Amino acid sequence: MSAFSHAILYTLLLGASVITGFFSYEGRISLNSQGLEALEIVEEYAVSSPLEEMGASVKMEEYESDETTVELTLENGEKTKMSLEEYVTGVLLAEMPSWYSEEALKAAAVAVRTYTVYNLEASGHICTHPSHCQAFYTFENICDLWGEKSAREVYEKMLFATESTEGEILLYDGEPILAVYHASSYLHTRPSSEVFGGDRAYLVSVSVPFEDEAETQIRKSRVPKHTLYSTLKAEGGVDAVWDGSRCVGLRVGDKTFASSDIRSLFGLASASFEVSEDGEDYVFKTYGYGHGVGLSQSGADILAQRGWSYFEILFHYYKNTSLAILKNNE
Ligand SMILES: [Zn+2]
Known part of the structure; x- marks a missing residue:
């Protein structure tokens, strides 16, 4: 399918206002074609607002997995069990700035969930060390940090990002991807080969919006x-x-x-x-800040502010991927 017919398909599926959003980005970026093909796959699944409000529906494939519980190793070595969804909210609390836009938080929720499923399948190990796995806060942690009123507001925001993308992960070639992310990049992200070694077709260098005046x-x-x-x-x-x-x-x-x-x-x-x-x-x-591979958190926020939906953001940072919904066999 040509890029042009993709654009038409996309217009039909999602309506013109989202299209306007992605063409407005200086015409340099187009939605990934593999990502677009993901819209045509198997089980029908309605994406939540704002697309839902437009009466659009997106088809998403299913991914069968038993990995819906996280055994988290805390800093003191103790282990605690929780649902995957509860864990995703806790990581967002620790890793994402609370003032970021809704679609950027939703994109991060999918990245966090995907990265977690990848690790659960690879080793089962998940800890709270930010440079090894992902940072994690409980509601009690952020109450201590910011006071209960602010904590509740932030918690509700992150919970919404988790719940409105519940069970959604990114696949490449039918498998969950190593969905690494970082705080911010300068003009381009880095290919995984440059930082972690080994080529990954979904972790290539992509352009990012950068506000270079931001001190x-x-x-x-x-x-x-x-x-x-x-x-x-x-x-x-x-x-x-x-x-x-x-x-x-x-x-x-x-x-x-x-x-x-x-x-x-x-x-x-x-x-x-x-x-x-x-x-x-x-x-x-x-x-910029961080290793520079995968999703740029601040770049995601800038795109979200320009009207990109969370999956447009994801398909931009993780090339050749598709969205899927976790299906638990148990
Ligand atoms: Zn770890």
């Missing part, structure tokens, strides 16, 4: 010159290497290092950086 996205880190030289076992002039609008490396003398490795080695906020000299230090000016 919160720009940070500075100082690294003493002698630390940089001794860590990298290299010496000489230091320069960031860019491939078009994507930072890919750091050149030190005649050696070049991958920018993602530089981020991990020196604890930088992001692998997108410029570098300058200041006395005995190198100063890294970084753009």
